Amino acid sequence: MDHDVVLAADIGGTKISAALVGADGRLLRQSEIATPATEPLLEEAMRELLGSVAEGASPRAIGLASAGPIDLSSGRVSPVNIPAWREFPLLDLVGTIISGVPSVLVGDGIAAALGEHWLGAGRGVAAMLGIVVSTGIGGGLVLDGEVYLGPSGNAGHIGHVVADPAGPPCSCGGVGCVEAYASGPSMVRWAQGQGWTGPDARALSVDAAQGDPIALAAFDRGTRALARGIAATATVCDLDRVVIGGGLSAAGEVLFAPLRRHLEGFLTLDYVRRLTVEPFELGRSAGLLGAARTALPTAQLEFPIPG
Template identity: 55%
Template sequence: MSDDTGDDTLVARESVLGIDIGGTKLAAALVSADGTILTGDRIRTPAGGADQVFAALGELIDRVRGDAAPLAVGVGSAGPLDLQHGLVSPVNIPGWRNFPLVDRVRAVAGAVPVTLGMDGHCFALGEYWSGAGRDAKTLLGIVVSTGVGGGLVVDGKPLIGQSGNAAHIGHVVVDQDGEACACGSYGCVEAYASGPRMVARAQRSGWRTDEDVDAEVLAADAAAGDELALAAFDDGAQALAAGIVATAVTVDLTTVVIGGGVAKAGPVLFDPVQAWAKRLAQLPFVTDLTVVPAQLDNAGLLGAAHQAWAALS
């Protein structure tokens, strides 16, 4: 992990343990009260059953923690989540279904508070704490990757909802007669704006039809001026902007931060998102809506740590 300092004087400071769990990586770090990562590491998420995945996470926790005694643990995970019972069923970790993550982490970390949050909520909270969303009164954080996830921070606190699964912006319906979504509905933001869906849409239009390509290739072609690639990004951006504006008028939103692999496309995503948001946001209280790129590579990890610090206050 790029933020690993290895400095014993830093590690000796009071800290919490932040954990970020995803389908491709597991990350953990000791984080101070001011958001400084004292030491951290990450590994690829192993394939296999529930115990195999957790064994890798347990080893990561032990390695990052070392001789330190974190005051609390914050975990961010893909969902759905069952916060009441501390269970997770990440779509991108097939081995974990109703997996008792909080209890298993507590068994490794010791008798300290363990908080659990949706990965999108933690991303938003991390950007609010230390990234592009600092000083925003109300923040929507969006992760655009193989799916589209999100989280809301209102008055400095994550808006999690009664089940802990609020702000699923990827499944805001923006076209009731639209394409089928993996969630079972139709016309969701994710059905148009996720990386794989934009690639598929471009290929249906004749772009690189016989090649095994991904959103990174699509973004490169769009940046080079390919009309089919640009059209796919514009379609995705329109859906994303529609979801953003729907959220903005619901919670009186001021700031949107977008991260994730697809967001690395830069202007080919952000220019049309900003243009569509300006077109769709007509009510006076959302006309100044700000949409900016994420600043942090580890926002989810920092957001999880922020939740752990909040549990101690």
């Protein structure tokens, strides 16, 4: 096993994945589990997952991408969609699993954006927003060619931009957030309230592709809110591109076609109309690769620069 590697983990509300990653972005060993519902099971799962992936290797650093909010100063995380973790000392836990190896924490939306900017759909782009549409709505910004964390490490959190102040309550405690409309669970809840009888977001995507009117309406409603958030961010940050991944992005044009249509109406200023919207190129690996990219400077490993 190559010792010039980092250990990367991507922790979300639906899944936790980990991999050994080379400085060139090669995924050398990878594993994934469903996110457990309780804190003891979460801790046990992290120990088993990281221990098994790192077995026999000597990673130079560890990159941890976690759903947020995160607290960079303390290494604690309070993911909105992982209720079992509130002010959870993630960096301390990882230090007990793999001792003596420096760890770096980053928000999962930022990690996904960084992965796509490094090796995916955002290569060479000066200003972009990466969005993960899944159990929640995560995001990350690249400005002037560099990832922008913000002072707290939570910049780009587009899921909690307000799309409608008179809208439904959000799990963050706010009202009318993009996530309350456009996440997979939010779309499913709305569709079920309209009489749709399917079980989950995957079934909703299939039914929408087959022309089910309620499923199509759910995607139209969700993408309208997402387009509002994107338009606001593009106007403030002068963006060139938005790249979108996450489980719901697998719906393809069922998601992207209404999103682009709504954006046409919301991007009214000339300087933001250049904005393009693209799917992730790295798929489910974007967050892992972004976490790895965050850890590479700490590991003192050279890596390719996007161009």
